[in-house]
Amino acid sequence: MPTPTLPNAALPDNHTRRSRRKEARPGELLAAALDLFVEKGFAATRVEEVAQRAGVSKGTLFLYFPSKVELFKAVVRENISGRFAVWNDEFERFEGSTHDMLRYCLFNWWERLGSTRTSGILKLIMSEAQNFPELASFYQHEVMQPGKTLIERILRRGVARGEFRPMDFTYGVYLVLAPMLFLALWKHSLGPCCSDHAQLDPHQYLAAQLDMLMHGFSQPKTLTNLSLEPPLP
Template sequence: MPLSAPVSPTCLESQARHSRRKDARPSELLAAALDLFVEKGFAATRVDDVAKRAGVSKGTLFLYFPSKEELFKAVVRENISGRFAQWNDEFERFEGSTPDMLRYCLFSWWERIGSTKASGLPKLMMSEAQNFPELAQFYEHEVIQPGNTLIQRILQRGIARQEFRPMDLTYGVVLVLAPMLFLAMWQHSLGNGCGGATQLDPHLYLNAQLDMLLHGFTLTPDHPHTPLETLP
């Protein structure tokens, strides 16, 4: 029986590169899609452009994601909704006070979502939800509801431990989330490329927001004034 011809090192290296390239395609496609969805919006993003930016053919993209809608859902799961299991686990293991937990929540959100390209996804959904109701329902189910539930659990923890006063939890959740969404939208609109008064320092902004959530505007003996610059 004739022996097979030896495989050259160059051929083996090429096969290895091809294998790595194939394995990397889904993540590269999701990264390219995130960039384009945030830059152009859902309606204006073409599958051809996503494939081109990722360096693959449109046919290759459809091997992994059968439609633009499924590609968008995968982007949301990769960057936001797929992280709720970890965030809920962190909630269960947190041992500090609830004010400290709320601080951790706000600044973790900034580090993991707010300061990344993924912070453009909420703005996209707010602007295009009416035109794509199926995607809006998906986003409601996989992002908004779990996010609201997690914030509500934090507030309930504070009330149960007598660290927070009783409140309407539905609107308590909104009071926590609304400024975070504002910061995300601001940096993808007026805060993007504009100078002067339109610039916000995210850490100072979140510190001010946390101070307002915990103390409000009213000066009381229980909550004397603490200059913002002294906050960590």
């Protein structure tokens, strides 16, 4: 006798799991790619490895991402550049002083990105940019330029409100970026290899950097009672 066909409601559980998994595959592929890009770098990561870690075939990966370059771009958009709309909205809605805004910027960058595996993308870009100029150009356009623009908006806000003294905004932006870049590189290079006594406490490091920035940027009258502690969640 022929095997009866089960109605959809009676399909086995493993069919349901496969259906759900098919829908989840792009996210699983991006998560696997992020892990491998951070662990091994761009050149050393093979698409076969990404597919295997995500539990799909290489052909399935190429259904979603036509090349390793496009896969990398999707990882950056998913984890970094796709968040700028939210960050710019936070800038528009922020009601505190510019000192508080800059403090919020540094500490929340660490909590949201710097302390996560995503910050390893920066090390990848800095180490492999010359070999992959397309990736370097993409990262500059999608991450660095919007990030610099946002920080410049913070500094200009402070000057316009009389909280910060006049400054060269181009280099003021780099002064804010410097401790963020250092922490990200430290986390994914020397940091894991150092003995306990040589380790950095990220929050203390950022507080020290913020103290230097505030004394460099601020008008003398605004230096009293500045808070350098991490903002409350």
